[in-house]
Amino acid sequence: MAETDSVTQENQESGTDDVGGDEFKTVYLECLQLIERLHRRFLDVVKGELDRLGVADVSNVQSLILYAIGDSEMSVGELTTRGYYLGSNVTYNLKKLVENGYLEQHRSEYDRRSFRIKLSEKGLELRDTIDGLLRRHVGEFDRGLFGSGDIQSINDTLNRLERFWSDEIRFGVR
Secondary structure: OHHHHHHHHHHHHHOOOOOOHHHHHHHHHHHHHHHHHHHHHHHHHHHHHHHHHOOOOOOHHHHHHHHHHOOOOEEHHHHHHOOOOOOOOHHHHHHHHHHOOOEEEEEOOOOOOOEEEEEOHHHHHHHHHHHHHHHHHHHHHHHHHOOHHHHHHHHHHHHHHHHHHHHHHHHOOO
16 A cells, blocks of 8 residues: 555656556657647638638638737737747748738838738738637637636646647757
């Protein structure tokens, strides 16, 4: 019994609770797969909303870029460094958003090599549509699916995971 208690205490101190090393690895990998699936599923939800509204000239990813920009005016670099967009084809997506009338762009007054972007009226309307989708989700959550504490707990855990990975990138193996 004392041996079991010491193992449990060691696991709790290391953050693995009652799960052994191989079992914890399995749980960790399942978490990684779930994060990826959830991201794709949310993109599917956004795509479904766009399809329902008959919006065919913008992709789900592009609509989330618009949502992230919101009322701000920023450069492409600011868009990526603020974490609003993670992808190698940001330039392509922004070009398409300008071509389809969702974004306005102009040269920066301070650095003529860079462009500033902001939402057009059409972009603001789509941003509001995505905001409505998110508000509907929150309304569903309020009916008992999730509480704000549940979502906050998920966010706290994912933030710790992000910090862990960031430290791995910066400092390597401990």
